[in-house]
Amino acid sequence: MLLAGKTVLVTGASAGIGRAVAIGCARHGADVALNFARDVAGAESAVAEIEALGRKGVAIQGDVADPKTATDFVTKAVAALGRVDVFVNNAGICPFHAFLDMPVETFERTMQVNLHGAYFMVQAAANQMVKQGDGGSIIAMSSISALVGGEYQTHYTPTKAGLHSLMQSVAIALGKHKIRCNSLFPGTILTDINKDDLADTKKREYMEGRIPLGRLGQPDDLVGPTVFLASDLAQYVTGASLLVDGGAYVNLQ
Numbered sequence: 001m002l003l004a005g006k007t008v009l010v011t012g013a014s015a016g017i018g019r020a021v022a023i024g025c026a027r028h029g030a031d032v033a034l035n036f037a038r039d040v041a042g043a044e045s046a047v048a049e050i051e052a053l054g055r056k057g058v059a060i061q062g063d064v065a066d067p068k069t070a071t072d073f074v075t076k077a078v079a080a081l082g083r084v085d086v087f088v089n090n091a092g093i094c095p096f097h098a099f100l101d102m103p104v105e106t107f108e109r110t111m112q113v114n115l116h117g118a119y120f121m122v123q124a125a126a127n128q129m130v131k132q133g134d135g136g137s138i139i140a141m142s143s144i145s146a147l148v149g150g151e152y153q154t155h156y157t158p159t160k161a162g163l164h165s166l167m168q169s170v171a172i173a174l175g176k177h178k179i180r181c182n183s184l185f186p187g188t189i190l191t192d193i194n195k196d197d198l199a200d201t202k203k204r205e206y207m208e209g210r211i212p213l214g215r216l217g218q219p220d221d222l223v224g225p226t227v228f229l230a231s232d233l234a235q236y237v238t239g240a241s242l243l244v245d246g247g248a249y250v251n252l253q
């Protein structure tokens, strides 16, 4: 029970990686607050799974692109669960689109959800941790895309590099408060975010072929790395990043 007694907040947790991480943290002993955008049924079923594990769970609706959602989420999570020990910034979108005719709205929305939203969420969680006075752990679901490009992700990859950069800077700003800040770099994980893109059999086989461990990732593959960074096992780890990609990044030839 690496997270016994800890309260974990996760954004975008009604589906995909966020949901797996929220339930995984509960499996490791944490109470969990979930932010979700629209999927009430998904959020409620995630809370039910958390409660079935004997932990407390609460789902709080809000669009992370609105800066007010950040203080609302943290305030309501603290009202329900008492405190914030771990904050996982997970919510994100990746509407694949070519560069030369990228719609302004698609670019701006991707920035607002993935990066601006993260900034204010992390700020709200950090202020609560500073008020509590006994440290904490902040984890950003960045991406292998912080390190490499994507032809149809020119609006997305800068948000993932930006998220990692944010973790590096807040690791410095918050170190004096014993708040650790780190990034996870998932590779290609099978979720709704890439369902359409990977419906193209050629693309899927190409992506699979790049992975030394021989398979695309599953949301549960992110649970162990998240629990590690959230836990006291990582007490001297801050400003760091961890690739969770089956080895895809290092596989040049």
Ligand SMILES: NC(=O)C1=CN([C@@H]2O[C@H](COP(=O)(O)OP(=O)(O)OC[C@H]3O[C@@H](n4cnc5c(N)ncnc54)[C@H](O)[C@@H]3O)[C@@H](O)[C@H]2O)C=CC1
Pocket (backbone or CB within 6 Å): 011, 012, 013, 014, 015, 016, 017, 018, 035, 036, 037, 038, 039, 062, 063, 064, 065, 090, 091, 092, 093, 094, 113, 141, 142, 143, 144, 185, 186, 187, 188, 189, 190, 191, 192, 193, 194
């Ligand atoms: N699936 C993959 O291959 C990879 C995913 N990631 C990142 O992992 C994170 C989770 O993505 P997945 O689980 O794969 O996709 P997903 O589409 O299954 O989950 C994304 C979650 O974010 C939520 N969300 C989207 N916009 C929101 C908003 N405005 N406010 C609140 N919640 C919002 C969605 O409702 C959903 O629950 C994202 O930040 C993504 O960029 C990073 C690397 C690889």
Ligand SMILES: C[C@H](O)[C@@H]1OC(=O)[C@H](O)[C@@H]1O
Pocket (backbone or CB within 6 Å): 094, 142, 143, 144, 145, 150, 160, 186, 187, 188, 189, 193, 194, 197
């Ligand atoms: C959505 C993509 O499949 C996924 O997102 C990322 O961040 C990875 O680099 C993959 O491209």
